Amino acid sequence: MMKHLAYILLLGILLGSCTKNFEETNTSPNGTPTALPQQLLAPALVSTLGYNMIRNRNFNNELMQVTVDISDSEGQVFRYDFRSTWADYLYNGLYSELTNFKDIYTTASSELNYNPSYKGISLICQSWIYSILTDTYGDIPYFQSNLAKDSGILEPRFDAQRDIYMDIFKKLDTANALLSAATKIDASGDPVYYGDVSKWRKFGNSLYLRLLLRVSAKSDSAVLKIKDIVETNKANYPIMTSNSESAILRWTGLGPYVSPYLSVREQDFRSPGIASFFIDNLAQWNDPRIDIPTYGSNGYNRWGIVPYSGSYQGVPSGYSPGDNPVKKCYFYSTSTVGAITLMTEPMTGMMMNYAELQFILAEAAAKGWISGSAETYYNTGAQNSITQWIPTWSVPVTTWLAAADIEWLNDETLEQKMEKIHKQKYYALFLTDLQQWFEYRRTGHPYLPKGTGLRNNGVMPARMTYPVYVQSTNPTNYKLAVANQGPDLINTLVWWQKP
Template sequence: MKKVIYKFSAVVLMGSLLFSSCTKDFTEINTDPNGTPTALPEQLMAPALVGTLGYNMLRNRNFNNELMQVTVDASDAEGKVFRYDYRATWADYLYNGLYSELTNFKDMYKVANQQLTFNKSYKGISVICQSWIYSILTDTYGDIPYSQSNEARDSAIYEPAFDAQKDIYMDIFDKLDSANTWLSAGTAISANSDPVYGGAVANWRKFGNSLYLRLLLRVSGKPEMTEFCKARIKKVVETYPIMASNAESAILRWTGVGPLSSPYIGVREQDFRAPGIASYFIDNLSSWNDPRIDIPTYGTSSINRWGIAPYSGSYQGIPSGYAPGENPVKKCYFYSNTSAVSLMTEPMTGMMMNYAELKFILAECAIRGWITGSAETYYNDGAQNSITLWLPNWTVPIKDFLTAADIEWDEKLSFDDKMERIHKQKYYALFLTDMQQWFEYRRTGHPILPKGAGLKNGGVMPARMTYPVYVQSTNPTNYKLAVARQGADQISTQVWWQKP
């Protein structure tokens, strides 16, 4: 990551709206010029979306991808994420960044709710985006400031309480219900303010309800939540509009013009291509003859759709979690020439939630018996749309592709084997989507990842990031209460929805 990113993180740290105990010149120091209450909702929306995607994408690249065996930043140094070993300093960047963008979305809501600027659609979109961000924060850290967060400027709350994760989720569900109602009115918004859907309010409503399903499924494994989640999932699927095609996926498509330039452009080319592709990620795609890494189907370029550079005409990865001293040779990597096919300039890397993910959510709900419909159909639709999102002209019948790859649906499989089949495909559908691969693995244990001899943390997938170190000194009372309720501030402490 470029040094400028770390410098920016330090600036955010010094000016945190959440935890600063110094009140001198607070308004001047801690007010985002893009997020002031005098700005209109249409002025706040695009910068907040761009900023949020920037934080998500960079942590997806160097944290999620390393844990989830997409890449391996090969080294024998201490603190390598691919070995389940990371320092407390990893926590600051995402925590500071996402809370700073919440200020903008909260201001967007406040202004949209005022009499002179009242707009139900901007209110609903703001609530959806806040729910999206808070879900990432709580799934990353566990209990977090929620009901009192971002209140330093307006309410002088400099040491916010940490809400229990269950309470956060329950409030998010209520807010997503409200957003669905507000957006049902179809109140127009400015197309120029919306880099995700170009002003299509109906698509925001569908995204909000699809996100609702993601989050209901996330906590459905808790015994006290199962019946509640089953009922809500059934209600959303049967009565709320949800995504119906790839075109309705929530993706901020980078244009490369002005502020809509991918955050990956800020990564040095040599740093972008430094991590090798992990064996798990590339071996599956290669064995399936997956078209997303099939060179001939992508014009005359020598690089495939995902910008993975082949090695001597084939795809070979690095085993993740290898022991120090083994020193495997990096072979395949993500191409970094910005003048060619590369994720550095790819428009679709601004991934929030795609249609294929929704289909795999429905497939899991179907095998659990929570909704009607065919799990096989949902699974096939998910696999097909996962591919055609990237290759819209791909026309191979999905059943033929899945059968040839020996990953077709089989109703005779055990429940666990069906979960493995669904989640192996979902893993690829979640490629580039913040840290959803990591969250889903922690929830389900799928897909089954190989374990190298060099793994730390007892060989167990880390359950969370620790809280930023500065929180212990700037919000000590509430920090201690959170740790006493949740457990030790360690990467091995499970968050509420993970605990049996």
């Protein structure tokens, strides 16, 4: 709690809330002027993933029918009943961590500590964080953000999402060039790739493809750049080639690499029921990730899901108040002796995985933007989505897909192919910040059932609202942002969603 309060205070200063004790309080606890990049990287990554994982659990998963926090009270996310207080946590936390990643870049640019690899990694991480912020809120402070200490900008302007994306692409191009030199970095201070700079480069270019696809409906140049990275200039844009190159901070359980889920009370962790949509598909497909006899330990499946009366059953999301559904399947907590549980699972620190990349390529191929086989990319994505969790799984993926009646069919319509791709991608994105929500907003896939108790006229929220305090700490620029983007409401579309 104290840490979160400190971050809120820090961001208030960055965005203009106060100037008292400026030099002392406008300094990140990890971003001191004398800190070296290798000292800053791990704490910044751990903290950023903490914010992402908590909001994944209690916001993304509720919206996207992974879980249902069963209650008839007001403010239930699974009913699209958005409360303005939901906006602060991610906004405050991610902006505070941007200070640390920018400090990495500044220090790695100095004559004394010059290291192009840390500069490139910093730009990748900044791009990753800024993309989550803009995809969550729309127009945000970007070019002038986090400049209170260095430039005295206490009330930064909000930049248009299009301009933010164009600059993110420049950052990622610069990072790719910087990392091509492959200068060594400290392996002990890199909890993602353990000092392997070539894998950071592949992550940066794979992230590039994620974000190019996100804006592809608004930018012909984005479509051309996808082809450039994948085909025309692929030698200069290496991307992930296996699960071993997925960007995951694997929690060891030893400080500071302790999963943020262990900060959740056990009774709260196992309180939400698993939604029918999430569990019904897995059960219908005989998905090995919930196969107890073959892959479990002491009778527990790979994702730590508790069966109900010997089978997998969920709770319908969006049910009407008063229906009083029975909670059925749920996620184990650590108190269950011998259970596999996501609370201690090393791989929940998900940034981007190889399976997601394959589904990005499948969509690009299905739309004719690249010349590869959409079927091959789809099959590879489905296989690696499973083997990411169960490396020993050896069933031919085509056999499994056919048995589950979800195999690729070339004669299907593009809409049918998109549904297949995105239903599998939905599971590949499990635990990855708010990416399921972002992709649903972009594509409308996978098709989610609509409960009778949904608020907001049954329309999926298109964004989070800005934190309420921004209206008083940065009033002029807040009003300009609203005038440019549209009302500060959950149904205002961000740039890449607009027709």
